[in-house]
Amino acid sequence: MSAPVNVAIVGAGPSGCYVADALGRKLPGARIDIFDRLPTPFGLVRGGVAPDHQGTKNISRQFERTLGKDGVRFLGNVAVGRDTSYEELKAAYDVLVITIGALDDRRLGIPGENLDGVYGSGRFVAWYNGIPDGRDLEPKLDGKSVAIIGNGNVALDIARLLGKTPDELATSDLCAHARAAFAAAQVEDIWLIGRRGPLDASFTTAELAEFGELSRVATLVDATALPDTIPDGMADERKKIAARNLEVLRGYAARGDPDDRPLRVHFVFNAAPLAIQGEGRASELLLEKTRVEHGDAVSGGESFSIPADTVISAIGYRSTPFPDLPFDATRGVVANSEGRVEAGVYTAGWCKRGPQGVVPANRADALAVADLIIADLAGGQPGCKPGGAQIDSLLAQRGARPVDFAGWQNINAAEVAAGQGRPREKLVRIEELLAAANFAQR
Ligand SMILES: Cc1cc2nc3c(=O)[nH]c(=O)nc-3n(C[C@H](O)[C@H](O)[C@H](O)COP(=O)(O)OP(=O)(O)OC[C@H]3O[C@@H](n4cnc5c(N)ncnc54)[C@H](O)[C@@H]3O)c2cc1C
Structure with a gap:
């Protein structure tokens, strides 16, 4: 019988869990370590x-089963x-899979990006979702106007959470510190800014339509920014989404501004950010009108500004x-060819x-x-590296404190118990998480 194949996966997000599940099925007997x-x-x-949207998080039950195998x-x-x-990982494992996601904000590259009140x-x-290294951000939400740059679902998520009342957030697992900050916020206007037009937005329709259901939110769209028809040449699937989004936006434009709603969400299309202005703290966002030519936003030559005490850019990651990882700095991804980075x-x-x-x-x-891994192993010498024990002893020598699956289950139980009617109350400091992992009953 040949020795088991030792696999290390770096990153226990969806990709790492899906890879572990697939390899567990295709390589019976493999030893799979997932690091995070x-x-x-x-x-x-x-954390994202x-x-x-608790329904979306249900997928973690499936990932939990994988980690417990x-x-x-x-x-x-x-x-x-x-x-x-x-x-060290390459030396210890026969197969190494990197699934570290993409967590760094892309920068806007405009003047004023470093002012107080500007966030990626x-x-x-990470701050509102309780990722420990985002906990202390304490974003400034004390002004009346928030500009969110980007036309994807992340921009919609942020605007929606700011727009919901505490009651509308009651069934969420929004962290306590963020609930307090949102409840205290004085925001009256949220500007959602897209460089290109409404047909180019990557919103999904369900997320866009949710704004129509928020009790204190008025949704404002300039009807003249909405095209009458969808041009030919758009791929069918894209065209369907664009048509549905357009219908929702037309509904918003027709509703106008009911003056009993204290919070207005403005959808601003064809506007590119030029600069964030303010004395030490953001106060205004300078924008340039654009038009779309051959799929690109080009300058329309006219600028305008909106008040913006807080600016959040949601333009990608x-x-x-980490050191020695082959990296494509231009694209901001791991250097790879169809998923292969280097041997093993x-x-x-x-x-x-x-x-x-x-x-x-x-x-x-x-x-x-x-499948690539299985194909490559078939041509080589599986199971010839020492495996996880070698990394365990290095971690022990360095005083690292790994949390195992039972530790995660303890954290999970502690958070759910603290939820008191909510899905959970997240622990948001590393030391709190480690305490819950190690000292709860096993
Ligand atoms: C704000 C936001 C909202 C989203 N909402 C939805 C939604 O509603 N529905 C939906 O289907 N998708 C949504 N997505 C997309 C979804 O989250 C991604 O498709 C998915 O998480 C990508 O999985 P991944 O495993 O590649 O990366 P990630 O989920 O980022 O996982 C990467 C993991 O690697 C770990 N890691 C990073 N560096 C290291 C290191 N040096 N050592 C060890 N571990 C490391 C990280 O801690 C992390 O756990 C959203 C994304 C964002 C950003």
Whole structure:
């Protein structure tokens, strides 16, 4: 009988869990270690997906079953680049799969980006979703006007959470510190700004339509910004979504501004940010009108400004490489060819193809990389590296404190118990998470 294949997966988000599941099925007897820098698994399902969209988070039950399988170990609170290294993992495991996602905000690259009150959506979302390194952001929400730059679902998530009343957030797992900050906020206007037109927005219709159901929100759209027809040449699937979005936006435009609503969400299309202005703190966003030519937004030559005490950019993310990881700095992804990084090393998910696609979209990627691995192993010498024990002893020597699957289950139980009617009350400090992982009853 040949020795078991030792696999390390770096990143316990959806991609890492899908890869573990696929390899567990295709390589019976494989020993699979899944590392995550956080004490908690599930990546952006826990730390990105909006806290008021609990249905989307149900997928984590499936991932939980994967982490609990025989032959699979979860090693949370182990960051590659801090507690162990790429070279150490390559030396210990026959197969290494990098699934670290994409967490760094892309920058706007305009003057004023470093003013107080300006945030990238990655940091802002990490703050309200209780990712420990985002906890202390304490974003300024004390002004009347918030500008959100970007026309994707992340921009909609942020606007919706700011627009909901405390009652409308009652069934969410929005963290206590963010609930308090949102309840105290004095925001009256939220501007959702898209560089291109309404047909180019990557909103999904359900998320766009939710604004029509929020009790204190008026949705404002300039009817003249909405095209009468959808041009030929758009792919069928895209065309369907654009038509549905257009219908929702037309409904918003027709509703006008009911003056009994204290919070207005303005959809502003064909506007590119030029500068954020203010004395130390953001106060105004300068924009330029654009028109779309051959799919690109080009200057329309006319500028205008909107008040903006807080500016949040939601224009995409880049991966954060650790030392020695082959990295494509231009695209902000792990350097790879169809998922192969170098001999024995693979990648999948957002760090492979960039920050696009919903949770299930990562499954196909994971299955494809699992097939590559199986094909490559068939031509080589499986099971010849020492495996996880070698990394365990390095971690012990360095005083690292890995959280195993039982530890995560303890954290989960502690959070759910603290929820008191909510799905959970997240623990948001590393030390609190480690205490819950290690000292709850096992
Ligand atoms: C704000 C937001 C909202 C979203 N909402 C939805 C939604 O409603 N529905 C939907 O289907 N999709 C949604 N998505 C998309 C979805 O989250 C992604 O498709 C998915 O999470 C990508 O999975 P991934 O495993 O590639 O990356 P991630 O989920 O980012 O997982 C990567 C993991 O790697 C770990 N990691 C990173 N660096 C290291 C390191 N050095 N060492 C060890 N571990 C490391 C991270 O801690 C993380 O757990 C949303 C995304 C965002 C940003």
